Amino acid sequence: MAKRVPKTKRGTPKKYLTGAKNPRKKEEEIRSTAKKYKRGEYIDIQEVSRSRAEQAKKKTNKRKSKSNAKKKSRK
Numbered sequence: 001m002a003k004r005v006p007k008t009k010r011g012t013p014k015k016y017l018t019g020a021k022n023p024r025k026k027e028e029e030i031r032s033t034a035k036k037y038k039r040g041e042y043i044d045i046q047e048v049s050r051s052r053a054e055q056a057k058k059k060t061n062k063r064k065s066k067s068n069a070k071k072k073s074r075k
Contacts (some may be wrong), residue, residue, distance in 0.1 A: 019057050026055045 005013045017023040036043050
């Protein structure tokens with residue numbers, strides 16, 4: 001038997017929503033896409049991909065100090 005996964009009130013696995021700027025909006029998009037898929041309707045993959053990329057939180061790069069950059073360029 002498979003392990004049970006923690007889900008939201010609407011039934012979407014919580015893992016799918018981690019890291020989203022707006023988890024409710026992302027959940028709605030996931031559920032609507034799933035419904036369209038089950039009904040056999042057309043799914044615009046580019047639109048889905050774009051919306052999921054917008055929902056993802058941007059990773060920030062660690063800024064390097066100027067003294068650290070100078071040390072590397074001396075070598």
